[in-house]
Amino acid sequence: MPELPRKKVGLVSCSGEEMPEGTITRLATRKVLETLRPGETVTICLPLFLAGGEGERSFTRCYPTITIDGCEKRCAAKGTEQLSSKPAVSIVVAELSGAPRGFGTARRLNDAGMEAVKTVAEIIAKNVDRLLSKNPGDREREV
């Protein structure tokens, strides 16, 4: 029987270099990819996606995608929808963090910024599980 491609979730982070929230999106995405949900997620290279990478755009048309934006401009979500298809989940860091907090700078996050990376990564991971129809119990049984 042929082996079908395993369903994965694509992660598109805005990576906005002008604000710390953009750095949070980037580091949280890497954390999910490398630590929390390796094998279940791929990162979509935003520049390649924007520049017309057919592989990246095809993936987002065929597989569920989570966009992670730093601010309400939602550039990653809008770009994904504009160039491919609507993301399954759209996360905005600035909306999650509640009252404005100091996360450091885009270049160097402070402790609060690094804590936000963990929080956002966990939110992404939960959404990955949901999109792959897993629940926490399934994950515990796998381990």
Place this chain on the structure above:
Amino acid sequence: MTQKKVWIVPCSGIGKTYGSVARESAFIITEDLRPEKTQIMPLARLVPDDSDVRPEIRHASSIAIDGCKLSCAASVVAAAGATVIHALQVLDVYREHPDLKPAGIAGLNEGGQKLAAVLAEKVAALVDAMEEKHNA
């Protein structure tokens, strides 16, 4: 040179170390070397049809810093309608300085940091040359 700052547009890639070098060099230029003449412009901001920078794009001069030969930053900037005055690639600078081997994505190693600094100096010189040309 007009009051407008030169846009420094790094490729924003998060999958390879070269993208991280591009980003770090953009930070060095805009925060340390030429903060009065440059501003960082995230690639993603150039794309949405309703982006708040749309009105500025046509009048902007930019320097694109790409991680690899795919030149996504330069392509996207040009497609958005901005003028790409210079397009640099991390790989080209690395070939000139093979001793500065970059590693790491979330955090660059020492080689990557030094490579970013070398690249930033190159870009700073280009920014200065643009200013001289404008004032000539």
